[in-house]
Amino acid sequence: MKVALPKYMMILAIAGLSSRSCRAFAPTLTRSYTTTIGATSSSRLFSAAAEVDEKQAPVAPKKKVRTRRILSGVQPTGSLHLGNYLGAIKQWVEFQNTGKFADAEDLEGKSFDDEKKDENVEIVNENFFCVVDLHAITVPQDPGDLEESTLASAALYIAAGIDPEKSKIFVQSHVPAHSELAWLLNCATPMNWLERMIQFKDKAKKAGTESVGVGLFTYPILMAADILLYQADRVPVGEDQRQHLELARDIVRRFNGEYCKGNPYKKRCKKAGIPSYPAFTEPEAMIVKAGGARVMSLTDGTNKMSKSDPADGSRINVLDPPKVIRDKIKRCKTDALPGVEWDNPERPESTNLLNIYAAVQPGRTRENILEEVKDMKWGEFKPLLAEAVVAHLEPIQKRYAEVRADEEYLRGVLKEGAEAADAIASKTLKSAKVAMGFSVPN
Template sequence: MAFKQLVFSGVQPTGNLHLGNYLGAITKFVDLQKTFDCIYCVVDMHAITVWQDPDELRRTIREVTAAFIASGIDPKKNIVFNQSQVAEHAELAWVFNCVARMGWLNRMTQFKEKAGKDRENVSVGLFAYPSLMAADILIYRATHVPVGEDQKQHLELSRDIAQKFNNDFGAQIAKYGFGDMFFPLPEPVIQGPATRVMSLRDGSKKMSKSDASEYSRINLTDDADTIAQKIRKAKTDPEPLPSEEKGLETRPEADNLVGIYAALKDISKTEVLREFGGAQFSSFKTALVDLAVEKLGPIGGEMKRLVADPAYIDQVLGDGSDRARAIAAETMKSVKDIVGFVRR
């Protein structure tokens, strides 16, 4: 069966969106809207797999939405909404909990990392997170998902769940006129440089909002002076920049800063080194400061303006949720028929 080409992706509202979120995800979302129909979701149900302060959660849902819009995502052309307003996500997740196997979920490396040694005390939601992620994607029968390397395993599980559902209910799927498969097997979209942005203080660690040092990351709401200060204080080594990319292999901090420059300017690392190879970090950092302020400054300013108008953001989310629900409800009706539920 041929499926309509559709992109789905989501971002958790866990606060302090930073350069890694922007380069690793949001810029890709902006590019994809040029060639695909896109659905972008603030995945607030995923956020509560660990405890969230309710007032802070409301604030961060709106902040992520503001970041989407400030970065160039058009909420009229695309669907932008928060997950909890479309109940079909949770409904399909339960069906998928009954399709997925415990062994599949036990193999998820992110659960092992987040649960640590105290697995008995984490929420069931944290364990079943991948089933909900599969439901997020497949309730819209999305065909493409922009993901970072750390989410590829979850997308592979989404494909496994879709395939098992198609196999388990093949006769019913055909009976209701969907051919040999109801759900597509969504494909990952991984594109461009700097899909993994590392800490400014340690090039071996991913940039993270949970890092104790504010100087480890550039937040999207940082002003120009703060961005400049953080880049100037970023960890480097005493050697000048190499002239070829292979010279970055044993220099994680240099590799990270070159990757950030390349991603912000939308060029390759090789092109960056062609311009700056042999230069000292002091001159390269000056160029990186100018570029980062030029690219990120307007986004931070627009985010602050949007966050100050929560009624507008809530309207965007409400309109997006209505449009998302119209698609999701149709999918869920068909799922109920295929599974054997009685409905109106």
């Protein structure tokens, strides 16, 4: 599968369960629940009973509050397309509103069960969604376009359902800790670890090493910094990011082992007024199952829909006008076989178009959809698909126009989001700097 590295849909969705009660950057709150039985004045018996009950009233155990953080981002290069929306942003909205993750499994293929609850633990979700502009510049960007692309991406987050009252939205470069920690980790990571990264090899081979920037080589460390700043212990990633998550785990082990042990480290932490825990939490991978949200190219059903594809007809952009959407679907690649069917390896375009049709109609089952369309010819199915996509995107496009027109509101949302993210990220950065022996301000 072709992967466009510098413009990939970055699923950084960080699911951090912070359980260290005294750790500065992941505070744990407690909440107590006490039940009491009051006395009535009508009877001494009831009064006496009340006195006994008050003394012996059961006290519910204090609940521990664990913070689960999600940090996700998409690059602002080009227009966000249907694959970005269905594969990432729509999932962010669902988690924001339900607190549930998409199906995911660990590196051994075992499913995570986030439905198992400890009655003595209250989980509080903190959602951070960023526009990862620092990742975007791993390839040259037009300075005249980058700012508008960044603001447009943030506006689309809101239009798609990310609620600033429930989640924080910010621009990656507005939180300096991301780039500063990346530099510290650059200096602590062996070069041969990066030389093993498959995606860099693929991209460098296509572009030629003479024209590839150093940032493209080291960007997996920036991704590691993004993850580690928020002290995540679980990180849902796509299969294509598995190797980068493993790199982040290796960096944690190396950094904590080299800088966060022994009495000298404890003395540095004491002097700086911070706990002497290791600087970083080692994240565990949650491999996100693609499912029906996997959207492929309209011109090649075996490749993912991509911003970097030079053919605009290969993708449906979220902001495409209805006529453009209809034209793209009318011209999209199909086959000469009769009917429409799912999961036939010989018919990838059929599966892709059915996946899109199902994704924009979330209330319907595969069986119900197949019963409707299985005997249709492509000339019948394509207009049906086009109208379903247009109907699904229409409210998003309308809301986007409203948000983007109010730049004061949009910039206010981004400022508030950056301040909230910085409050967490700067504490982790300070811990890392103290561990390495930097002089930090009081």
